[in-house]
Amino acid sequence: MGIALSIKPKLEELQSRGIPGTLGAPKIVIAGSGIMGASMGQIFSRWGYLVTLYDIAQEGLDKGRELIAINQRALVTQGALSEDLSREVLSRISYTTGTDTFKEADFVIEAIVENLDVKLDFWKKVSRLAPDGAVLTTNTSGLSITEISTAVHLPERFCGMHWVNPPHIVPLVEVIQGKNTAEETVKVVREVALSVHRHPVTVRGDPRGFLLNRLQFAVLREALHIVENNYASVKDVDDVMKYGLGMRYACIGPFETVDLGGLDTFYRVGSYLFADLSDVKDVPEPLAALYRKGAFGTKTGKGFYDYGNGGAERAIEKRDRDFLKLAKCLYEDL
Numbered sequence: 471m472g473i474a475l476s477i478k479p480k481l482e483e484l485q486s487r488g489i490p491g492t493l494g495a496p497k498i499v500i501a502g503s504g505i506m507g508a509s510m511g512q513i514f515s516r517w518g519y520l521v522t523l524y525d526i527a528q529e530g531l532d533k534g535r536e537l538i539a540i541n542q543r544a545l546v547t548q549g550a551l552s553e554d555l556s557r558e559v560l561s562r563i564s565y566t567t568g569t570d571t572f573k574e575a576d577f578v579i580e581a582i583v584e585n586l587d588v589k590l591d592f593w594k595k596v597s598r599l600a601p602d603g604a605v606l607t608t609n610t611s612g613l614s615i616t617e618i619s620t621a622v623h624l625p626e627r628f629c630g631m632h633w634v635n636p637p638h639i640v641p642l643v644e645v646i647q648g649k650n651t652a653e654e655t656v657k658v659v660r661e662v663a664l665s666v667h668r669h670p671v672t673v674r675g676d677p678r679g680f681l682l683n684r685l686q687f688a689v690l691r692e693a694l695h696i697v698e699n700n701y702a703s704v705k706d707v708d709d710v711m712k713y714g715l716g717m718r719y720a721c722i723g724p725f726e727t728v729d730l731g732g733l734d735t736f737y738r739v740g741s742y743l744f745a746d747l748s749d750v751k752d753v754p755e756p757l758a759a760l761y762r763k764g765a766f767g768t769k770t771g772k773g774f775y776d777y778g779n780g781g782a783e784r785a786i787e788k789r790d791r792d793f794l795k796l797a798k799c800l801y802e803d804l
């Protein structure tokens with residue numbers, strides 16, 4: 471590809487020397503110090519990177535700093551991180567609204583607002599500020615990587631790097647190759663994910679929604695169809711996932727499930743069931759009706775459930791506590 475990616479020798483150095491130490495450590499700039507950026511920053515710092523959180527607004531940085539303090543306290547309280555290590559994590563993260571920071575970057579993750587025009591504008595400027603050898607990635611939830619790459623200077627070093635909320639606990643990272651992304655870039659981004667003890671998967675062909683959201687929305691469409699037809703309540707559908715499918719899928723995927731259950735049986739069930747499943751193309755009414763009312767879930771205090779009287783905080787805390795318990799059981803070295 472003709473580009474010497476500056477992170478490659480630093481990654482080798484990081485792997486051979488381990489952490490801590492800052493001399494020669496890879497420099498990552500995360501743009502957007504919101505829910506995702508703040509969480510990712512902690513993971514990179516945890517595994518030895520020098521992290522800068524960049525945001526267009528000082529309030530964004532303040533929010534990021536606050537989220538990081540909450541997450542770190544929870545990790546320490548639950549025994550996932552020692553107090554010393556947590557202090558070190560905080561010491562390797564800096565915050566800025568100045569774009570000069572991109573001039574020093576080995577690796578950039580853009581986690582700003584999910585709006586194509588804003589992202590195009592961001593990359594037009596930042597890809598020219600960053601050194602030619604920097605790897606550039608976007609955490610878009612599903613916008614076309616190829617389309618975003620049209621704004622990027624030297625787009626062969628640009629690809630999708632899609633994390634799952636909350637990224638400091640959930641290990642999956644989708645590495646998405648756009649039409650202009652070099653194979654070498656995909657390889658290096660996978661190595662970067664591995665260097666921070668995440669689990670990368672590669673997505674080719676730049677499909678809308680990548681893998682996780684395609685699967686997630688296929689399940690959501692059927693869940694909404696079930697509720698709309700009064701086959702079950704919202705809570706019972708959630709319980710089917712929590713006590714049945716979700717437990718299974720934390721350990722084995724859909725293809726492993728078929729192999730273990732018997733392909734012949736899945737074939738026979740599929741021959742009558744696929745035709746009966748929802749294939750609607752519009753957002754189903756149970757979701758659309760709540761959206762129209764401004765019931766956006768924990769962020770507004772009401773969604774499919776009620777989150778008044780501190781319910782939102784309790785729901786978020788419980789989710790993080792349960793995810794962490796599960797992660798500790800299933801994955802080493804988070």
Ligand SMILES: NC(=O)c1ccc[n+]([C@@H]2O[C@H](COP(=O)([O-])OP(=O)(O)OC[C@H]3O[C@@H](n4cnc5c(N)ncnc54)[C@H](O)[C@@H]3O)[C@@H](O)[C@H]2O)c1
Pocket residue numbers: 501502503504505506507524525526527529530531580581582583584585588592609610611612632633634635
């Ligand atoms: N929240 C999720 O569950 C989730 C999961 C995966 C991917 N994503 C994606 O990650 C990205 C960020 O999502 P989030 O939930 O962290 O959003 P957020 O609203 O919590 O944070 C976004 C931050 O970006 C800042 N920002 C906006 N425009 C900017 C610009 N031009 N330059 C610099 N900073 C700017 C804002 O001030 C804000 O602090 C989006 O693309 C989103 O689709 C989100």
